[in-house]
Amino acid sequence: MPTAARPKILVVDDRDDTLFAMESALAPLGYPVDRASSGDDALKAVLRGGVALVLLDVLMPDVSGFEVAHYMARLEQTQDIPIMLITGAGQDSALALKAFELGVADYVVKPVEPWVMRTKVRYLYETSLRLRALRERLRAYENDGEEHSAPPPAVGDHPLPRPA
Numbered sequence: 001m002p003t004a005a006r007p008k009i010l011v012v013d014d015r016d017d018t019l020f021a022m023e024s025a026l027a028p029l030g031y032p033v034d035r036a037s038s039g040d041d042a043l044k045a046v047l048r049g050g051v052a053l054v055l056l057d058v059l060m061p062d063v064s065g066f067e068v069a070h071y072m073a074r075l076e077q078t079q080d081i082p083i084m085l086i087t088g089a090g091q092d093s094a095l096a097l098k099a100f101e102l103g104v105a106d107y108v109v110k111p112v113e114p115w116v117m118r119t120k121v122r123y124l125y126e127t128s129l130r131l132r133a134l135r136e137r138l139r140a141y142e143n144d145g146e147e148h149s150a151p152p153p154a155v156g157d158h159p160l161p162r163p164a
Helices: 016-029 039-048 065-074 092-102 115-148
Strands: 008-014 032-036 051-057 083-087 106-109
Touching: 008 016, 008 039, 016 032, 016 115, 032 039, 039 051, 039 065, 051 065, 051 115, 065 083, 065 092, 083 115, 092 106, 106 115
Parallel strands: 008 032, 008 051, 051 083, 083 106
Antiparallel strands: none
16 A cells, blocks of 8 residues: 655745755755745645645745745645744844734744754654644544444433343
């Protein structure tokens, strides 16, 4: 029986050098990584499915990271995918507040130490996989319950045999 593909980490940035640096920092984890170079490409990738975590640049020319996060939060299909927003704009409490109001899992200011990135990504990725597995088990349980939706017999319907 074929196994399902392992969910990916989607790295999104409009700069190729940043994409390369983030992919290199994540390589020791051994997780599958995909890349997108725009907010529009990121949305297409998450809608195709198979994404467990999104590392998302805030400032991009077409669709900003905030817009991508906002859109993902509104769709049932993508709302449970954790997002780590990453910015090169420096420490800005207004941007951080906006990010957390959108429900992102983390907000990180560049430059990011590779070991810090790996630690955060490992936690978010593994948590995402556990949540996904729990949701699948719940769906299976609910579907199994629908197949056996006839009510259980009432206590008096099947008399117990009397001891001899």
